[in-house]
Structure formats: structure tokens, C-alpha cells
Amino acid sequence: MWVLRTEEPGQLEQRQAYYRCRFPTEYALANKVVHPKVVYLREAEIIKGIDTWLVTAFSPSRIGPAIEAMTAQARGTENAAAAGLRKQLATCDQRLNQYRAALNAGADAVQVAEWLNETEQERARLEGELRGVPAEQAVTSEGLAELLHQIGNSLTRASTPARTTRPILRGAGAGGGVLPAESTSGSQGGPGFH
Incomplete structure (x- = not known):
């Protein structure tokens, strides 16, 4: 070619x-x-x-x-910035589920609450960034x-x-x-x- x-x-x-x-x-x-x-x-x-x-x-x-x-x-193509942010959001969701499972299993509630808050703040920041990514023209x-x-x-x-x-x-x-x-x-x- x-x-x-x-x-x-x-x-x-x-x-x-x-x-x-x-x-x-x-x-x-x-x-x-x-x-x-x-x-x-x-x-x-x-x-x-x-x-x-x-x-x-x-x-x-x-x-x-x-x-x-x-x-x-x-x-078939997607904005690389949006794809990266979606991947980070999925990681946050996974961590939130793990922290909730740890809380249900009897982990220290204060520590888990701190982790949950940090991760939820990170998730909110990522969602804001994702909304700021310009929409691609179809x-x-x-x-x-x-x-x-x-x-x-x-x-x-x-x-x-x-x-x-x-x-x-x-x-x-x-x-x-x-x-x-x-x-x-x-x-x-x-x-x-x-």
C-alpha cells in the first residue's frame, strides 16, 4: 500500500x-x-x-x-478525551461498589465514608469534565x-x-x-x- x-x-x-x-x-x-x-x-x-x-x-x-x-x-470512532473520561468514571463506579461492599462486610465506617466521599468527588469532577468535552459533529x-x-x-x-x-x-x-x-x-x- x-x-x-x-x-x-x-x-x-x-x-x-x-x-x-x-x-x-x-x-x-x-x-x-x-x-x-x-x-x-x-x-x-x-x-x-x-x-x-x-x-x-x-x-x-x-x-x-x-x-x-x-x-x-x-x-466507529470516538473522541479520545471523552473515551478516557468514561473509562475513569467506570473505575470510580467500580471503586464505589467495592467500598460499599467493604462497609457491608464490617469495615471501619469512618474510613470507608472518607473513601466514598473522595471517590464521589472525583466522579463529580470527571462528569463535569465530560460535559465540557465538545460534542463531535455526527x-x-x-x-x-x-x-x-x-x-x-x-x-x-x-x-x-x-x-x-x-x-x-x-x-x-x-x-x-x-x-x-x-x-x-x-x-x-x-x-x-x-
Whole structure:
């Protein structure tokens, strides 16, 4: 699979755009992946494949399933801050149940009451923080369809005859993207190139 990251700077040499992909050795070792430390990639080698893949992936016959897949993926994510706070709340609830069980089992009532108060205060603080976490905007199929329609209009304008040399990916304003392995035919740099 090709992954072009926006943090990797591109450079122009003889009017050709090149991108550098650095692959950390530790990551390669941990995941048992053979990969050169640094790969230089000429944009012209892959841009036609990316453009073709984008046109195919978002063609009228495939746009519906693509939107549904993107919506499902977005629904599967949760705000990391909210998730962490919910986990801490669950821990507080568990501790409160343990303290109540200890009280019922005959533990020192004064000590257990202190623990209960501390934990209930912590729980109230966490609930307040959770209420302060901004609600995420729900990703809807309609919203994605509208966004893709707007991008499509931009791409149509970008591909007018006066600007036919501008690749679709640049016309979309994207700094990088993902191209599945099956779409890379003819653009790989050699064996073991990722």
C-alpha cells in the first residue's frame, strides 16, 4: 500500500515533484516489514494511478457504497478525551461498589465514608469534565455526499482545458492520500517497495 504523508516535504527538481518517505527502522523491525530507510518517489510515477483510482472509487455507480463505507468508518470512532473520561468514571463506579461492599462486610465506617466521599468527588469532577468535552459533529451520509459534490465541482473546474495538466489530487487541495496496493500497477519502484 502507498501512503503519502503530508509531513514529508516534497521538492521540485527539474520541474518534477518528488516526495520522500522515511520508514522508522523500529517500526519495520517490530512489524517484521522489509522496507528501505528512505524512498524518493516521483509524483509523475503515481499521480495517474491515483487519479484513476479516485475517479473509479467515486464514480456514479460506486459513490453510494463509498459514502456508506466512509460514514460507517466515521461512526466507529470516538473522541479520545471523552473515551478516557468514561473509562475513569467506570473505575470510580467500580471503586464505589467495592467500598460499599467493604462497609457491608464490617469495615471501619469512618474510613470507608472518607473513601466514598473522595471517590464521589472525583466522579463529580470527571462528569463535569465530560460535559465540557465538545460534542463531535455526527458524520452523515448526506453531509458526505454534499462534501463530495462540492469537491467534484472543484475538480471539474480544475480540469477545464486551460488547466488540463493539473492532477486531480492537487485540484482537491489534498497534500497526500492513500492508494490501495491493487491500484499501483506500473508505479512501484521495485521489489519490496511499499
